[in-house]
Amino acid sequence: MSSQSSTQALGPTPEHFFRSINAYQLTRALKGALDLDVFTAIAEGNTTAKALAESRQASERGMRILCDYLAVMGFLTKAGDDYGLTPDSAMFLDRRLPTYVGDSVEFLLSPIFEQAFSGVAAAVRKGGTVISDDGTMSSDNPVWVRFARAMQPLSFGMAQMITGLVKLDPDKKAKALDIAASHGMYGLAFARQYPKLEVVAVDWANVLEVGRENAEKFGLADRWRALPGSAFDVSFGAGYDLILIPNFFHHFDPPTNEKLMRKIHAALNEGGRAITVEFVPDEGRAAPPPAVAFALTMLATTAAGDAYTFAEYEKMFAAAGFSRSELIQPPMGIEQVIVSYK
Amino acid sequence: MSSQSSTQALGPTPEHFFRSINAYQLTRALKGALDLDVFTAIAEGNTTAKALAESRQASERGMRILCDYLAVMGFLTKAGDDYGLTPDSAMFLDRRLPTYVGDSVEFLLSPIFEQAFSGVAAAVRKGGTVISDDGTMSSDNPVWVRFARAMQPLSFGMAQMITGLVKLDPDKKAKALDIAASHGMYGLAFARQYPKLEVVAVDWANVLEVGRENAEKFGLADRWRALPGSAFDVSFGAGYDLILIPNFFHHFDPPTNEKLMRKIHAALNEGGRAITVEFVPDEGRAAPPPAVAFALTMLATTAAGDAYTFAEYEKMFAAAGFSRSELIQPPMGIEQVIVSYK
Numbered sequence: 001m002s003s004q005s006s007t008q009a010l011g012p013t014p015e016h017f018f019r020s021i022n023a024y025q026l027t028r029a030l031k032g033a034l035d036l037d038v039f040t041a042i043a044e045g046n047t048t049a050k051a052l053a054e055s056r057q058a059s060e061r062g063m064r065i066l067c068d069y070l071a072v073m074g075f076l077t078k079a080g081d082d083y084g085l086t087p088d089s090a091m092f093l094d095r096r097l098p099t100y101v102g103d104s105v106e107f108l109l110s111p112i113f114e115q116a117f118s119g120v121a122a123a124v125r126k127g128g129t130v131i132s133d134d135g136t137m138s139s140d141n142p143v144w145v146r147f148a149r150a151m152q153p154l155s156f157g158m159a160q161m162i163t164g165l166v167k168l169d170p171d172k173k174a175k176a177l178d179i180a181a182s183h184g185m186y187g188l189a190f191a192r193q194y195p196k197l198e199v200v201a202v203d204w205a206n207v208l209e210v211g212r213e214n215a216e217k218f219g220l221a222d223r224w225r226a227l228p229g230s231a232f233d234v235s236f237g238a239g240y241d242l243i244l245i246p247n248f249f250h251h252f253d254p255p256t257n258e259k260l261m262r263k264i265h266a267a268l269n270e271g272g273r274a275i276t277v278e279f280v281p282d283e284g285r286a287a288p289p290p291a292v293a294f295a296l297t298m299l300a301t302t303a304a305g306d307a308y309t310f311a312e313y314e315k316m317f318a319a320a321g322f323s324r325s326e327l328i329q330p331p332m333g334i335e336q337v338i339v340s341y342k
Numbered sequence: 343m344s345s346q347s348s349t350q351a352l353g354p355t356p357e358h359f360f361r362s363i364n365a366y367q368l369t370r371a372l373k374g375a376l377d378l379d380v381f382t383a384i385a386e387g388n389t390t391a392k393a394l395a396e397s398r399q400a401s402e403r404g405m406r407i408l409c410d411y412l413a414v415m416g417f418l419t420k421a422g423d424d425y426g427l428t429p430d431s432a433m434f435l436d437r438r439l440p441t442y443v444g445d446s447v448e449f450l451l452s453p454i455f456e457q458a459f460s461g462v463a464a465a466v467r468k469g470g471t472v473i474s475d476d477g478t479m480s481s482d483n484p485v486w487v488r489f490a491r492a493m494q495p496l497s498f499g500m501a502q503m504i505t506g507l508v509k510l511d512p513d514k515k516a517k518a519l520d521i522a523a524s525h526g527m528y529g530l531a532f533a534r535q536y537p538k539l540e541v542v543a544v545d546w547a548n549v550l551e552v553g554r555e556n557a558e559k560f561g562l563a564d565r566w567r568a569l570p571g572s573a574f575d576v577s578f579g580a581g582y583d584l585i586l587i588p589n590f591f592h593h594f595d596p597p598t599n600e601k602l603m604r605k606i607h608a609a610l611n612e613g614g615r616a617i618t619v620e621f622v623p624d625e626g627r628a629a630p631p632p633a634v635a636f637a638l639t640m641l642a643t644t645a646a647g648d649a650y651t652f653a654e655y656e657k658m659f660a661a662a663g664f665s666r667s668e669l670i671q672p673p674m675g676i677e678q679v680i681v682s683y684k
Binding site (some may be wrong): 010012013015016017018020021022023024025026027028029030031032035036057058059060061062063064065066068069071072073074075078080087088089090091092093101104105108111114117118119120121123125126127128142153192281284285286287289290292293295296297298299311318332333334341 | 353354355356357358359360361362363364365366367368369371372373374375377378399400401402404405406407408411413414415416417421422429430431432435443446447450452453456459460461462463465466467468469470479496511535563589621626627628629631632634635637638639640648674675676
């Protein structure tokens with residue numbers, strides 16, 4: 001009695017449209033499940049609607065309806081009256097685990113994003129954000145403190161992976177600059193790996209407090225230094241072997257990025273490398289879906305940001321003085337890495 | 343370079359979670375595309391971002407980013423710089439066609455729904471809507487006028503299909519009652535098919551104005567009569583051969599439905615049939631996805647509504663006096679049909 005299989009044979013249907021126009025309900029249902037801590041409750045052994053309701057002070061009827069919804073949306077399994085966690089949910093939505101990513105909603109569902117997406121047509125007409133002149137790029141925007149706190153569990157994995165892709169000489173003293181360092185995870189991942197590495201982290205002062213907490217947590221405070229301010233304005237100094245630019249260029253237009261990359265080039269030692277972590281769509285901008293889709297977030301929330309292709313980055317970076325750039329698809333995650341050589 | 347295929351092999355990932363927590367962006371992007379009439383513009387031959395921007399007074403950059411997004415989400419095709427419509431989009435999102443369903447957003451994205459879904463956790467705790475005591479079921483709620491206007495293109499197809507599943511004797515005078523008739527499409531579909539059929543339509547007076555417009559449009563005003571008021575309060579009269587109950591029972595609890603079905607039973611002739619159009623999940627409430635998911639809308643927007651299984655309907659209808667009920671899966675659409683025999 002699957003309506004999907006029976007309709008697919010009969011030509012066009014409006015079902016994909018209706019599922020998609022109601023997609024906001026999936027956001028809200030997931031948010032509700034996180035608010036109620038349903039996934040942790042199931043991991044703790046509360047597998048029926050009745051047990052879940054008792055465990056989380058909710059109604060049995062409400063729990064049954066929510067969990068059935070989560071099951072058909074691929075977040076839970078269902079066998080008889082028993083709900084279970086899918087492998088993804090077991091690893092990432094159980095609040096007791098360090099891999100829990102549920103706190104990311106504090107950033108991803110920030111009022112400023114919801115506001116920006118409430119007027120997609122207006123942003124398309126204008127060609128940029130309509131929430132303010134600079135959108136989320138306004139000076140000291142508090143959304144970046146949210147980002148730093150909410151996204152660090154996710155960034156930790158990505159940062160670890162990049163240390164596997166970009167190697168330093170472990171016996172040599174070295175210096176890294178972490179631009180738009182946020183929670184500091186990228187620079188700290190390298191500092192953990194290389195005991196002779198010193199890291200300088202650039203970001204707004206209020207954001208760098210989160211980075212400093214993490215540096216202390218990792219016992220790396222003596223090799224981690226905050227350099228507060230805008231990456232476009234502060235003086236980087238010189239003598240860096242590695243400069244990390246995670247998730248930053250997508251907020252700006254190509255001339256702005258080229259100018260920053262020239263400043264980065266000047267701060268690097270000969271043979272030094274700039275490491276860009278980004279959403280990089282294929283040249284035709286038809287894949288991969290997360291990278292292509294990300295451009296809409298930039299349209300809605302920034303004046304001139306974008307998801308740039310590798311050819312576009314190569315051009316900006318070459319103009320900034322880099323001899324060569326290389327695109328790497330990491331084995332996991334939805335982002336790409338560009339290594340640029342001075 | 344597909345990140346999806348490369349990650350699936352490596353065990354759990356948080357990607358389904360992130361895609362889903364951002365699902366509201368898909369709702370907003372589609373709404374933006376409808377506001378800008380992008381699909382019609384492509385059907386008219388504006389296939390590049392530049393042509394689309396000129397045709398719909400928007401920026402080329404904004405159009406490129408929006409259309410790339412719509413392409414990776416399955417609403418457009420992309421070849422080089424040219425966008426095209428998928429078969430579904432060509433039939434249902436081109437405003438010039440009678441099959442256009444885009445106006446449904448006036449109902450589906452009504453503020454009352456967005457409000458209801460903004461507090462899923464609260465609804466799960468309470469076991470029903472938190473927007474008011476009766477939610478969308480409050481007397482004369484204006485959302486049902488929106489429904490009547492916005493959903494009629496979609497209902498027309500479903501109603502037509504039901505006339506193929508439920509046959510009357512074309513040579514005999516007959517009388518049908520259309521409960522919660524809304525736009526009137528279900529009763530009118532039968533009246534178009536059977537020239538000797540008279541239809542009585544029950545709904546709020548302001549909603550029935552939409553039904554009357556449609557009866558006049560179809561040239562059926564002489565065989566269509568409005569019976570304004572609540573289906574629970576107005577007197578139906580008697581002598582009906584067919585009573586239609588499309589998308590109504592899901593708003594109420596089983597005792598309320600049983601009581602209404604008893605009133606329906608009393609109004610039917612011997613041998614008469616009650617036709618229920620509903621989202622009917624399988625007994626395990628694990629499929630089909632649209633029917634299971636629909637229960638969450640009822641939790642969020644009504645005091646006690648639900649997506650009932652066929653066994654639950656059978657029980658209510660048997661208790662109301664019906665000798666037999668039969669579940670039919672129509673060849674198209676996401677709803678099911680129950681035929682109950684007096």
